[in-house]
Amino acid sequence: MAAARAPDAPVITVHVPLGDRAYDIFVGRGLLGEAGARIAALGARAAAIVTDSNVGALYGGALADALQQRGLRASIITVAPGEATKSYASLETVCDAVLEARIERGDLVIALGGGVVGDLAGFAAAVARRGVRFVQVPTSLLSQVDSSVGGKTGINSRHGKNLVGAFHQPSLVLADTALLDTLPIREMRAGYAEVVKYGLIDDAGFFDWCEANWQGVFAGGPERNEAVAQSCRAKAAVVVRDEREEGDRALLNLGHTFGHALERITRYDSARLVHGEGVAIGMCLAFRFSAFLGLCSADDATRVERHLVTVGLPTRLQDVPGGFGTVDELLDGMAQDKKVKAGALTFILARGIGQSFVAHGIEIAKVRAFLNHEIAATRT
Amino acid sequence: MAAARAPDAPVITVHVPLGDRAYDIFVGRGLLGEAGARIAALGARAAAIVTDSNVGALYGGALADALQQRGLRASIITVAPGEATKSYASLETVCDAVLEARIERGDLVIALGGGVVGDLAGFAAAVARRGVRFVQVPTSLLSQVDSSVGGKTGINSRHGKNLVGAFHQPSLVLADTALLDTLPIREMRAGYAEVVKYGLIDDAGFFDWCEANWQGVFAGGPERNEAVAQSCRAKAAVVVRDEREEGDRALLNLGHTFGHALERITRYDSARLVHGEGVAIGMCLAFRFSAFLGLCSADDATRVERHLVTVGLPTRLQDVPGGFGTVDELLDGMAQDKKVKAGALTFILARGIGQSFVAHGIEIAKVRAFLNHEIAATRT
Numbered sequence: 001m002a003a004a005r006a007p008d009a010p011v012i013t014v015h016v017p018l019g020d021r022a023y024d025i026f027v028g029r030g031l032l033g034e035a036g037a038r039i040a041a042l043g044a045r046a047a048a049i050v051t052d053s054n055v056g057a058l059y060g061g062a063l064a065d066a067l068q069q070r071g072l073r074a075s076i077i078t079v080a081p082g083e084a085t086k087s088y089a090s091l092e093t094v095c096d097a098v099l100e101a102r103i104e105r106g107d108l109v110i111a112l113g114g115g116v117v118g119d120l121a122g123f124a125a126a127v128a129r130r131g132v133r134f135v136q137v138p139t140s141l142l143s144q145v146d147s148s149v150g151g152k153t154g155i156n157s158r159h160g161k162n163l164v165g166a167f168h169q170p171s172l173v174l175a176d177t178a179l180l181d182t183l184p185i186r187e188m189r190a191g192y193a194e195v196v197k198y199g200l201i202d203d204a205g206f207f208d209w210c211e212a213n214w215q216g217v218f219a220g221g222p223e224r225n226e227a228v229a230q231s232c233r234a235k236a237a238v239v240v241r242d243e244r245e246e247g248d249r250a251l252l253n254l255g256h257t258f259g260h261a262l263e264r265i266t267r268y269d270s271a272r273l274v275h276g277e278g279v280a281i282g283m284c285l286a287f288r289f290s291a292f293l294g295l296c297s298a299d300d301a302t303r304v305e306r307h308l309v310t311v312g313l314p315t316r317l318q319d320v321p322g323g324f325g326t327v328d329e330l331l332d333g334m335a336q337d338k339k340v341k342a343g344a345l346t347f348i349l350a351r352g353i354g355q356s357f358v359a360h361g362i363e364i365a366k367v368r369a370f371l372n373h374e375i376a377a378t379r380t
Numbered sequence: 381m382a383a384a385r386a387p388d389a390p391v392i393t394v395h396v397p398l399g400d401r402a403y404d405i406f407v408g409r410g411l412l413g414e415a416g417a418r419i420a421a422l423g424a425r426a427a428a429i430v431t432d433s434n435v436g437a438l439y440g441g442a443l444a445d446a447l448q449q450r451g452l453r454a455s456i457i458t459v460a461p462g463e464a465t466k467s468y469a470s471l472e473t474v475c476d477a478v479l480e481a482r483i484e485r486g487d488l489v490i491a492l493g494g495g496v497v498g499d500l501a502g503f504a505a506a507v508a509r510r511g512v513r514f515v516q517v518p519t520s521l522l523s524q525v526d527s528s529v530g531g532k533t534g535i536n537s538r539h540g541k542n543l544v545g546a547f548h549q550p551s552l553v554l555a556d557t558a559l560l561d562t563l564p565i566r567e568m569r570a571g572y573a574e575v576v577k578y579g580l581i582d583d584a585g586f587f588d589w590c591e592a593n594w595q596g597v598f599a600g601g602p603e604r605n606e607a608v609a610q611s612c613r614a615k616a617a618v619v620v621r622d623e624r625e626e627g628d629r630a631l632l633n634l635g636h637t638f639g640h641a642l643e644r645i646t647r648y649d650s651a652r653l654v655h656g657e658g659v660a661i662g663m664c665l666a667f668r669f670s671a672f673l674g675l676c677s678a679d680d681a682t683r684v685e686r687h688l689v690t691v692g693l694p695t696r697l698q699d700v701p702g703g704f705g706t707v708d709e710l711l712d713g714m715a716q717d718k719k720v721k722a723g724a725l726t727f728i729l730a731r732g733i734g735q736s737f738v739a740h741g742i743e744i745a746k747v748r749a750f751l752n753h754e755i756a757a758t759r760t
């Protein structure tokens with residue numbers, strides 16, 4: 001991605017062409033103020049806003065008012081913030097509240113929040129009355145560039161993250177990048193890891209752009225809108241090729257096999273590790289594993305790590321506060337990940353920056369050797 | 381349906397042409413004995429059999445053995461029998477057990493049981509790892525002719541029956557009609573109500589056939605295979621036209637709006653009313669409501685009732701043991717049904733036997749007047 005960018009493009013539209021499930025993602029500063037009009041244009045009679053207590057306190061009432069002013073019956077369903085909310089119990093709570101609000105098949109569930117709210121509300125929308133429409137209003141960088149695009153919804157099981165869910169595309173996504181002005185820096189960085197990921201997968205030019213423009217992304221300039229929009233475009237392109245993750249879509253899991261194992265080991269405790277941090281470490285491990293296997297140059301692996309260190313992200317197993325467990329625990333965490341196929345491990349590896357590929361049937365012994373090497377190398 | 385029937389056709393195949401979700405339904409006596417071979421042909425490495433304690437005790441072990449003999453890793457997940465099992469708690473139990481069994485995306489969940497097991501296991505298959513394949517081995521007449529065809533899966537909410545679920549087509553349905561030999565007569569009758577329904581919807585010839593051949597269906601002759609196969613054909617034809625219930629598929633709800641309200645009022649207590657009994661009463665009410673509105677002849681309504689009485693099914697509100705509640709409770713039960721659209725009630729009404737149609741926007745006042753008339757008429 002190296003096209004010139006307009007310095008102050010107000011709203012960028014990313015169309016996701018999924019046939020009868022096609023939808024638009026709008027990216028821009030201040031979009032929340034237009035949410036009432038844009039959501040009302042979908043033609044529903046009622047909407048249930050699902051949000052967490054933090055985001056809801058800031059924006060929930062205003063959104064409900066805006067919808068009501070346009071003739072929609074609006075209600076608010078509030079859940080607790082945090083990954084623990086992606087549970088069976090919350091699914092029941094939200095589904096029952098959606099039914100209580102008499103949301104019918106043509107009506108809307110609106111996810112107002114980060115990835116936790118989006119995944120949970122989207123799943124509830126997928127199964128309440130066997131499917132009602134839903135709208136994503138992502139309020140974190142991570143959810144704007146990742147979880148609100150592509151239709152994956154779900155909750156966690158005691159066997160692992162996101163192991164129960166549905167593919168359910170939103171009808172509309174509104175990404176208001178001004179909301180990120182008040183995001184804690186740690187969450188901003190974690191979301192940025194997923195931005196970088198799109199460069200690493202198949203767009204070396206975008207990785208170059210990130211190295212040159214990351215400060216504008218963090219500061220809230222037009223670079224932020226562009227980074228969010230380009231991430232959505234990149235993800236949408238992959239999703240359109242492979243909506244149900246039977247092939248190419250697995251590329252989006254770059255860094256996630258290692259990352260999910262670390263999340264499991266730290267028991268999804270966000271005080272220790274949030275998803276994007278796990279992905280940051282996971283991407284570095286994926287590149288170093290690729291170098292270890294002779295697939296990509298050590299220089300590329302180093303360059304990835306250097307950029308993530310520059311923005312303040314963790315990049316090594318030793319960066320996990322409280323420890324990362326044993327090699328066996330890491331392997332077990334990866335084997336339980338849902339990307340297991342026929343007993344062998346599937347990794348996303350790389351031949352270089354922007355040259356990632358799906359590698360099936362990676363032997364456990366090789367992963368073990370790499371992890372032992374990794375631990376020894378960074379101990380010295 | 382008036383074609384000649386082979387007197388002893390061993391296995392009837394009904395193909396459901398749903399594009400990349402197409403599948404076959406096999407109907408015949410003794411199919412369970414071939415289940416190992418037929419399921420192994422789907423090419424999975426592992427299968428989790430979901431069954432209830434009654435059916436599992438009879439057939440679970442044999443099915444698991446048959447699968448293992450053909451190289452599949454097979455496990456059994458047992459749930460309690462009865463409608464109460466279609467709950468969020470059971471969904472969690474079954475999903476976690478499916479994950480515990482390391483069922484991967486190419487593997488299978490097998491529903492071995494009646495409609496409760498099929499709906500619950502199918503829903504778990506739809507959401508575990510965001511969707512694994514599943515096989516229906518329906519063991520009741522109701523599930524053979526109704527719930528195992530068409531891909532509707534789900535659980536009940538405190539707000540009503542089947543209000544949470546997914547559309548998820550099976551990969552294969554095996555309907556062994558010999559299993560019905562030991563079905564309690566009350567369950568046999570309840571399932572038969574759904575057989576008759578297919579004639580009432582759009583096939584007057586099949587209703588004639590039912591009047592002439594019902595004894596063979598109950599006795600287990602070739603008429604039983606034919607009744608099951610014809611019901612599957614009829615339902616499949618509707619589902620192919622409207623997989624996600626946006627139009628014609630609503631015809632399959634003939635008798636269900638009233639029926640579901642009665643099930644709600646009797647709190648899904650099968651000692652008082654099972655689903656097929658509710659449908660039997662509901663279909664009679666739909667025909668009498670149609671006659672009340674001047675849409676169909678009183679003779680047709682009487683003929684429907686006479687056949688259902690002949691086979692021993694309930695046909696009137698007063699037939700509900702323990703009472704049917706008040707008219708307001710009935711109306712409230714119907715209004716909460718998920719077939720509500722834009723606040724008005726949708727009914728399936730009829731211009732005669734085999735001439736049913738979807739009637740939107742039926743005023744509550746007309747339903748109330750009919751119900752009051754119905755109660756007064758049958759009190760005398």
